[in-house]
Amino acid sequence: MDRHAQTGAPGQTAERAFNRISKFFRWIMAAPLLIAWILGYYGGAKLHYGVNDAETAQKIWAITTDKSIAALTIFLIVARSAWRATHRPPALDAAMPPRMQRATHLGHFALYLLMIAVPL
Structure with missing residues (x-):
């Protein structure tokens, strides 16, 4: 079955795709979190x-850079959360x-909490 098939025919499901800005926020968050x-x-x-x-100088540089990345990450989290609050994600598969579905929603909520907690 084509993964881009539209709902309508029996046995076909719609693709659950996020928009470009949502995908951008996902990947732009991954890089600083991994580097930090x-x-x-x-x-x-x-x-x-x-x-x-x-x-000692390397340790000070590593800590300072890590704190700078944390500040950037907090800014990105605020921007991502604002985007998420105004743009609903694609619906989960009805099947x-x-x-x-509840576990999926709880998992996403936990990821947002961790994205906030780790830099703080």
């Missing part, structure tokens, strides 16, 4: 204060069991 996670790990686990001046 790598910097946080590198700065927290691999670098130490007082070992030598170069390592999906109600329990799975």
Whole structure:
């Protein structure tokens, strides 16, 4: 079955596609979160204060950059949340069991909470 098929014929389902801006927000959020996670790990686990001046400077750079990315991420979360509040996502597949639909909504809610909690 063609994944771009429209609903109408028996056995066909509509594609659940997000618009371009929603996709942009998804990927523009992924990059800084991944970079911040790598910097946080590198700065927290691999670098130490007082070992030598170069390592201390690297640790300060990693922490400062991580905080800057967190500030950018918070701005992007506000913009994404405003977009999400004014633009509904595509409907879930009607054939999906109600329990799975609730789990999907709870999962998305949890992701938004984590996107806010992690940078803070």
